[in-house]
Amino acid sequence: xxxxxxxxxxxSSLTCYxxxxxxxxxxxxxxxxxERKYMSGRTIEPIRLRKGMSVQSLMEVYGGMGFNARRLYExxxxxxxxxxxxxxxxxxxAGAMTPVGMxxxxxxxxxxxxxxxxxxxxxxLYHDLHRAFDFPMxxxxxxxxxxxxxxxxxxxxxxxxxxxxxxMLETDRAILASVLNxxxxxxxxxxxxxxxxxxxxxxxxSHPRKSFVARAVQLGVPIYVPSPGDxxxxxxxxxxxxxxxxxxxxxxxxxxxxxxxxxxxxxNGAVMVGGGAPKNFFMQTQPTLWQILEDxxxxxxxxxxxxxxxxxxxGLSGATASEARSWxxxxxxxxxxxxxxxxxxxxxxxxxxxxxxTRKPRKKKNILQARGRYLKALVKNYEENHSLRxxxxxxxxxxxxxxxxx
Numbered sequence: 001x002x003x004x005x006x007x008x009x010x011x012s013s014l015t016c017y018x019x020x021x022x023x024x025x026x027x028x029x030x031x032x033x034x035e036r037k038y039m040s041g042r043t044i045e046p047i048r049l050r051k052g053m054s055v056q057s058l059m060e061v062y063g064g065m066g067f068n069a070r071r072l073y074e075x076x077x078x079x080x081x082x083x084x085x086x087x088x089x090x091x092x093x094a095g096a097m098t099p100v101g102m103x104x105x106x107x108x109x110x111x112x113x114x115x116x117x118x119x120x121x122x123x124x125l126y127h128d129l130h131r132a133f134d135f136p137m138x139x140x141x142x143x144x145x146x147x148x149x150x151x152x153x154x155x156x157x158x159x160x161x162x163x164x165x166x167x168m169l170e171t172d173r174a175i176l177a178s179v180l181n182x183x184x185x186x187x188x189x190x191x192x193x194x195x196x197x198x199x200x201x202x203x204x205x206s207h208p209r210k211s212f213v214a215r216a217v218q219l220g221v222p223i224y225v226p227s228p229g230d231x232x233x234x235x236x237x238x239x240x241x242x243x244x245x246x247x248x249x250x251x252x253x254x255x256x257x258x259x260x261x262x263x264x265x266x267x268n269g270a271v272m273v274g275g276g277a278p279k280n281f282f283m284q285t286q287p288t289l290w291q292i293l294e295d296x297x298x299x300x301x302x303x304x305x306x307x308x309x310x311x312x313x314x315g316l317s318g319a320t321a322s323e324a325r326s327w328x329x330x331x332x333x334x335x336x337x338x339x340x341x342x343x344x345x346x347x348x349x350x351x352x353x354x355x356x357x358t359r360k361p362r363k364k365k366n367i368l369q370a371r372g373r374y375l376k377a378l379v380k381n382y383e384e385n386h387s388l389r390x391x392x393x394x395x396x397x398x399x400x401x402x403x404x405x406x
Contacts (some may be wrong), residue, residue, distance in 0.1 A: 007274060055350065059391040071340040075304045076351045078206045080160050082302050083114055083359050088367070089302075090266035092282050093120040094274030094317075096210070098128040099137055100345050105352050106212040110219045113362035115271075116357060117191075117261060118223045119278040122231025125134025125194065125213050125223065126171065127162075132211035133174050135167040148285050150374065168232070174204065175236045183245060189253035195368060197221075197233075211230065222364030224254050226281040233355045243339035254281075259288040260374035261367060263381075269302025269336070275309055275343045290328055294388050295381055299331040300323075306344040 005303050006124075016395070063073035079223050081087050091109065094314035095104075109115040130137055140154075149156055153164040162168060178200035188196075198217035201208050208214040216223050228234045228249050246400060262268050262285040272279045283300070290296035309318035321337030324330045340347055 005273070009160065020054045020195075030065075030178050052214055055353040055358060059350070068341050071338055072342065072347055075271075075306070075338045075340050075347075076354045077353065078269075078302055078304050078336055079114070079334065080266075080359055081352065082269050083355070083362055085267055086362070087269050087302060088116050088261065088269040088365060089114060089269035090117050090119060090268070090282050091115045092270055092272045092274075092278035093124050094276035094278050095121075095344065096123065096160070097273060097344065097348075098124045098188060099157050099162070101347070102348065103128045103131070103210065103212045107209075107215045108219050108352060108356070109217060110361075110364075111210070111361075112356075113364045114359070116365045117258075119258070119281050120223060120225055121276065121278060122225045122228055122233050123394065125197075125225065128211050128213050128234040129164070129171050129174065129205075130167050130203065132172065132205035132214060133210050134206050135170050137167065164356050172221065172232065172236055175363070176239060177204065179237065179247060180240060180243070180245075182247075184248050187248045187250035187253060189255060189257050189272055190225045190228050190249055190251075191254070191368065191371065193228075193247065193249055194225070217368070220364055220368040220392065222257075222368045222371055224258060225253070226254065226277040230277075250337065255284075255288060257371050257375055258282070258377065259285045259293070260378040261371060262286065262300075263289055263378055264299060264370075264374040267301045269300055270304065272303075272305040272307070273348060275305070275307055275315070275319075278317050283324060283327075284331045287327060293378070293382060294385060295378075296328075299328055301331055301336060303330050303337040303339075305339045306342055307339065308343060308345045310341075311314045380402045 006256065042064060044064065044066060047065060049058075059076060061075050062069040063077075064070075071140070078090075091106070093106075106115070106118070115380055127137070138161045140156060141157050142159045144156070146262060148157065151160070155162045155164060155168065175197070182196075194213060195217050198214045200216065201211050202213040205211065205214065213223065225233075228251070237249075240247050257272070258281065270279075270282045272282070286299050303321040303324065305321075307317060309315060311318045311320050311323065320339060321330050322333040325333035
């Protein structure tokens with residue numbers, strides 16, 4: 001009985017299949033080409049660990065392995081490339097990073113000039129403030145009676161314990177003292193508001209150097225929060241509103257300023273810790289430029305993400321750089337893009353320690369001060385885009401016409 005070819009083969013594949021059958025299952029030319037294509041990588045050897053080895057040496061071991069050990073090494077290499085190429089580097093921060101002490105790593109990165117601007121959840125800023133005012137957070141345990149914690153006035157973030165009275169309520173009072181009696185004569189971006197808050201922390205707190213919010217002001221690093229109402233800092237601002245002195249935070253200014261930062265940077269990229277709104281807020285700067293403002297920059301140059309989220313659920317937090325390419329958010333679907341599937345609480349400090357061992361400090365870009373100049377350049381470019389402005393005016397005219405007909 002003659003063997004039948006598998007169904008669904010096109011003409012080229014069928015010819016290859018027939019040739020393979022005739023040569024005893026061998027496909028010499030194609031097989032060799034594929035071997036050269038796919039088997040040219042580094043040979044994986046048994047790892048050798050030694051007493052007292054440095055973080056740099058351990059990372060080099062990871063670089064010879066596979067899975068997320070190798071991704072961690074590759075992420076460090078891409079970050080190092082961003083530093084070497086003087087790219088503008090944004091760090092996006094989601095998840096409870098400051099409660100476990102990550103403020104210290106962020107301060108180091110800013111001091112070395114390896115992070116130029118930050119997009120974060122508001123919660124990370126709020127919990128960062130505790131230590132500046134010497135309000136404690138304690139190591140606890142995840143397997144605990146939460147009913148007892150509630151009775152004791154203790155809140156839990158997995159295995160971190162925070163007292164209601166001695167930490168959170170005291171932090172609330174510190175925030176209120178910083179903003180309640182202030183007046184604001186114009187709308188603010190969240191970067192402008194957090195700079196004001198950081199200056200108050202520098203003035204009022206007993207340990208301001210423990211706060212990355214405070215150090216960011218000194219180091220010229222703006223901090224944006226895409227969902228300012230979604231945190232205890234935002235919750236505290238309701239009292240300003242009720243007292244007739246609302247804090248006029250304008251999210252549209254955040255969109256414009258962040259797009260302007262990216263627009264003004266010859267090369268830019270991000271290190272994304274977790275996902276969520278901070279990740280998307282950085283990534284959307286490119287569509288803001290090309291899709292809305294007709295001012296394409298071709299996509300971000302670098303993409304590094306540390307996440308525990310997978311892409312197959314369809315959520316933004318697990319979305320890959322390759323998927324982002326389809327939206328025009330990155331310049332290349334594969335080049336200079338790394339996703340590490342790991343817990344950032346240990347992955348990020350390892351990368352930072354590696355950079356400290358291998359990279360020199362870089363001149364700071366002081367984007368906190370420069371962002372106004374960048375925004376003026378973006379506005380000027382918009383004003384000179386006559387075709388876009390004609391379309392905008394047409395929309396206005398059509399809207400006015402509909403109103404008159406009503």
